[in-house]
Amino acid sequence: MQTEATIYNEVLEIPRVKQYNFSRKWRKEITPLLNDPDVLRPLHLGLGLLEEGYEPGTPPWHYGRGPLNGQRAREGCLSWYQPWGRCHHIAPFCWGLGKKLYPELTWGFITSQRHTVVIGYKGDWQKPEWIMDILLFRDHSAQDSFDFLMGEGWEFYPSLARYAATFSEDKESVYRLMCEHLPWTMQPRLQISV
Numbered sequence: 468m469q470t471e472a473t474i475y476n477e478v479l480e481i482p483r484v485k486q487y488n489f490s491r492k493w494r495k496e497i498t499p500l501l502n503d504p505d506v507l508r509p510l511h512l513g514l515g516l517l518e519e520g521y522e523p524g525t526p527p528w529h530y531g532r533g534p535l536n537g538q539r540a541r542e543g544c545l546s547w548y549q550p551w552g553r554c555h556h557i558a559p560f561c562w563g564l565g566k567k568l569y570p571e572l573t574w575g576f577i578t579s580q581r582h583t584v585v586i587g588y589k590g591d592w593q594k595p596e597w598i599m600d601i602l603l604f605r606d607h608s609a610q611d612s613f614d615f616l617m618g619e620g621w622e623f624y625p626s627l628a629r630y631a632a633t634f635s636e637d638k639e640s641v642y643r644l645m646c647e648h649l650p651w652t653m654q655p656r657l658q659i660s661v
Contacts, residue, residue, distance in 0.1 A: 579617065
């Protein structure tokens with residue numbers, strides 16, 4: 468089992484993966500989860516990685532470039548949770564949603580300098596069943612999202628703890644602290660040693 472990130476340069480072909488349609492499923496599937504602590508904690512963690520002074524309750528879309536481009540958002544709607552240009556920081560929110568919507572899957576992160584997505588898989592992360600890309604899902608298929616992020620080398624992280632630790636220079640110390648103090652950032656079925 469992979470514990471450290473490996474930089475990949477090859478394209479991952481994913482013929483059967485599905486792109487989660489946030490628009491179509493927002494009201495019925497996601498709205499009921501927006502106050503769930505298992506969804507809010509990853510949201511706050513992700514935005515906190517971007518902005519040290521992040522205050523829970525601040526509209527996520529304010530942290531993207533949408534306000535500069537005239538984006539309008541309504542509280543509780545999909546646009547509220549789309550901070551354009553901040554895929555790396557909204558991905559933990561998608562991870563939390565994926566874990567609630569599809570608890571039978573294991574959830575991880577595929578990231579590059581260009582983009583980050585969350586994947587849900589059974590057993591082999593290289594054969595994901597779902598991709599959650601809250602920013603590009605409307606005009607990118609699952610393969611298009613992967614192709615977009617895989618242009619310059621990419622990495623897979625099997626847990627939120629591993630992914631979030633990459634935002635620190637001392638990755639291993641941050642990872643250990645997260646595992647100790649924030650055990651919800653770990654996958655319950657994964658045993659990862661450091």
